[in-house]
Amino acid sequence: MSKYNRNYIVDKTFQWFAIFCTAFGVLSLLLFLGNICFDGIGRINWQFMTSLPSRLPEKAGIISAFVGTLWILVLTAIIAVPVGVGAGIYLEEYAGKSRLFDFFEINITNLAGVPSIIYGLLGLEVFARLMNMGGSILAGACTLSLLILPVIIVATRESLKAVPKSLREASFALGATKWQTIRMQLLPAASGGIVTGIILSLARAIGETAPLIVVGALAYVPFVPTSPTDEFTVMPIQIFNWISRPQKGFAIDAAAAIIILLLITFVMNGIALYYRNKWQKKVKW
Amino acid sequence: MRKREKIIKVLLLACGVVSVLTTFGIIWILLSEASVFFKTVSIKEFLTSDQWTPLFADKHFGILPLLAGTVLTSGIAILVALPFGLTIAIYLNEYAPKQLRKVVKPMLEILAAVPTVVYGYFALTFVTPLMQTVLPSLSGFNALSPGIVMGIMIIPLISSLSEDALYAVPKSLREASYGMGATRFQTAFRVLVPAALSGITVSVLLAISRAMGETMIVAIAAGQQPRLTFDPTVPIETITTYIVQVSMGDVERGTIEYQTIFAAGLALFGLTFLLNNISFWIKKKFTRKYE
Numbered sequence: 367m368s369k370y371n372r373n374y375i376v377d378k379t380f381q382w383f384a385i386f387c388t389a390f391g392v393l394s395l396l397l398f399l400g401n402i403c404f405d406g407i408g409r410i411n412w413q414f415m416t417s418l419p420s421r422l423p424e425k426a427g428i429i430s431a432f433v434g435t436l437w438i439l440v441l442t443a444i445i446a447v448p449v450g451v452g453a454g455i456y457l458e459e460y461a462g463k464s465r466l467f468d469f470f471e472i473n474i475t476n477l478a479g480v481p482s483i484i485y486g487l488l489g490l491e492v493f494a495r496l497m498n499m500g501g502s503i504l505a506g507a508c509t510l511s512l513l514i515l516p517v518i519i520v521a522t523r524e525s526l527k528a529v530p531k532s533l534r535e536a537s538f539a540l541g542a543t544k545w546q547t548i549r550m551q552l553l554p555a556a557s558g559g560i561v562t563g564i565i566l567s568l569a570r571a572i573g574e575t576a577p578l579i580v581v582g583a584l585a586y587v588p589f590v591p592t593s594p595t596d597e598f599t600v601m602p603i604q605i606f607n608w609i610s611r612p613q614k615g616f617a618i619d620a621a622a623a624i625i626i627l628l629l630i631t632f633v634m635n636g637i638a639l640y641y642r643n644k645w646q647k648k649v650k651w
Numbered sequence: 652m653r654k655r656e657k658i659i660k661v662l663l664l665a666c667g668v669v670s671v672l673t674t675f676g677i678i679w680i681l682l683s684e685a686s687v688f689f690k691t692v693s694i695k696e697f698l699t700s701d702q703w704t705p706l707f708a709d710k711h712f713g714i715l716p717l718l719a720g721t722v723l724t725s726g727i728a729i730l731v732a733l734p735f736g737l738t739i740a741i742y743l744n745e746y747a748p749k750q751l752r753k754v755v756k757p758m759l760e761i762l763a764a765v766p767t768v769v770y771g772y773f774a775l776t777f778v779t780p781l782m783q784t785v786l787p788s789l790s791g792f793n794a795l796s797p798g799i800v801m802g803i804m805i806i807p808l809i810s811s812l813s814e815d816a817l818y819a820v821p822k823s824l825r826e827a828s829y830g831m832g833a834t835r836f837q838t839a840f841r842v843l844v845p846a847a848l849s850g851i852t853v854s855v856l857l858a859i860s861r862a863m864g865e866t867m868i869v870a871i872a873a874g875q876q877p878r879l880t881f882d883p884t885v886p887i888e889t890i891t892t893y894i895v896q897v898s899m900g901d902v903e904r905g906t907i908e909y910q911t912i913f914a915a916g917l918a919l920f921g922l923t924f925l926l927n928n929i930s931f932w933i934k935k936k937f938t939r940k941y942e
Contacts, residue, residue, distance in 0.1 A: 377834040387735045391806050392758050398773045405776070452666030461662055461667075469843035470667060470725060472931075473674050479857070479927035480920065481864020483891050486898070487916045491680040495904065512673050519670065534717035545659045566764075573766025576891065579910075580898045602768040602867070609772055609871055617776060625768050635764050639757070 399628070406499070414622055418588050419604065423615025428623050430587045431604035434503070435572050435630075438600055439589055441507035442571050447564055450515050454522025454560075459548060478516040485513045486580025486582025494582050501582025503631050504594040512572060514567035521563020525556035560646025562638045569634035573627070575602035601627045671917070678729045681920055684913030691907055697914065703877040703888075705911045706897075712911065714918050716877035720887035721919070724798045724869050725862035726881060731802025734857055735807025737851065741839045743810070744817045759807040774800040779872065792874030792886035801868050805858045812857065816850020817843050838923030849937035856930035864893035890919045 417427025461467040489509030499505035529552050537547040553560075571616055578600060579585075585607040587599040599607075608620035692712045700713025739759070743752050757846070778796035783789050789796075803902045820843050828838040844851065875896050876888025890898075902908045 373834045376837040380836045384738050387738040394803050395762050401777050449666045449669050452663045456663035457669045483866045484920050488677050545656050575768045605768050
């Protein structure tokens with residue numbers, strides 16, 4: 367066998383191995399979505415959607431966890447979006463190249479790599495204890511806001527960076543102040559990327575379990591929370607609670623709740639991607 | 652008008668300061684609670700004792716069993732994610748038709764968007780029973796299946812970061828290699844991978860750090876029994892699982908049990924902080940600049 371032939375065979379073999387690896391990644395995703403749908407789809411009905419948790423798996427439902435997740439989603443958005451976008455604008459438009467700027471930058475990269483459970487410890491000590499919020503929805507939302515802040519800051523900065531200089535200069539030339547330029551020119555032009563980043567980060571927030579457990583969210587909540595100071599649970603914690611129980615019925619409840627959680631996550635991801643594509647097509651500099 | 656501009660600037664700066672305060676807050680609470688902990692327990696016992704039993708009557712405070720659990724599960728995850736992730740990166744970069752790339756990349760990204768509690772369910776109810784048919788001695792809670800599932804979860808992290816690194820290798824290098832008659836395989840492994848090595852290393856370090864901080868998969872499927880072992884078939888406990896375990900129960904503030912989660916958290920934070928910063932350093936220092 368000539369050397370050329372052997373190299374050719376190695377090349378082809380690797381190609382097949384690589385196709386196998388890629389298929390493994392994609393197939394395990396499908397397998398695992400299929401497995402969960404198979405387990406849980408039969409359990410999803412009106413009773414399941416509107417019932418409180420129960421000691422009997424057939425009577426249990428996700429209404430308290432579902433409402434808890436909605437509360438967390440809305441409050442986290444209210445807290446994290448202005449702060450994150452504001453910080454992004456400051457770093458990109460005001461800070462300039464300085465020592466302080468470098469420090470900010472290193473700090474944000476580092477925060478993005480901190481395990482989410484550590485944010486839980488921060489929330490437990492600062493929001494739940496020091497600020498006396500206890501295991502409330504507000505304490506949970508504050509904690510998750512800090513968790514997703516780096517993502518929103520980075521998305522804001524990247525989008526502002528992509529706005530061409532000419533737009534800025536044109537605005538200044540017409541006599542606009544810095545803030546007018548940002549508010550009326552840069553933010554609208556960068557909105558697609560910023561909104562995409564915000565939705566993706568919120569999708570991540572509602573999938574988080576560990577930080578909320580640490581802050582003090584409950585595993586068993588037999589009521590629907592009605593204000594930000596109420597104690598609460600969220601869908602991932604409810605799922606964790608059901609998985610941890612020995613009865614087979616609760617595993618089915620868990621699978622059903624997972625389907626609903628995944629639906630919410632995928633819809634949010636889908637909206638984000640749709641928004642990004644639409645925006646990329648519309649805006650051509 | 653001037654005044655308003657200034658106020659806005661200060662407000663925006665305040666937003667930026669929140670992120671700095673977060674970092675200081677994390678370091679401060681970990682150090683302050685852990686320092687109280689280390690008044691009762693010597694650092695020597697924490698680092699060398701081979702038992703972790705703060706919730707029992709006979710208390711021992713050795714972090715090693717938890718650390719072993721964390722290292723074991725992350726190690727298994729990397730053993731799965733590195734070969735798959737790197738091969739996928741090379742395949743998408745050098746072999747795959749553009750059309751396929753457009754389909755596969757978003758699908759892999761979905762893997763990263765799935766909440767981790769869902770992976771835990773998958774590990775416990777699907778992978779463990781499946782493994783038990785091959786390995787009958789595998790217990791219901793073990794390090795193996797959460798490790799594997801965690802590996803699948805971080806495949807997209809390694810593949811997309813490595814792909815970026817491979818993509819950044821200049822075309823001229825690639826073309827020179829093909830011009831010499833090299834195959835795609837030779838070009839990939841003898842030219843592109845060495846040229847992109849720093850980027851690939853960064854992706855692996857970040858993946859390890861991510862795996863160490865991962866909580867729900869191991870909390871659900873690996874068990875809650877801290878033990879100093881590298882046997883992947885028996886129940887173990889990771890640092891993150893321990894924090895969750897204590898948080899699920901009723902532990903009073905000020906007790907030694909309460910302080911242990913901060914000491915454990917400090918160990919975890921230290922590890923991931925170190926890994927993250929080594930990878931930033933590598934990225935800065937070794938990223939080759941091609942003219």
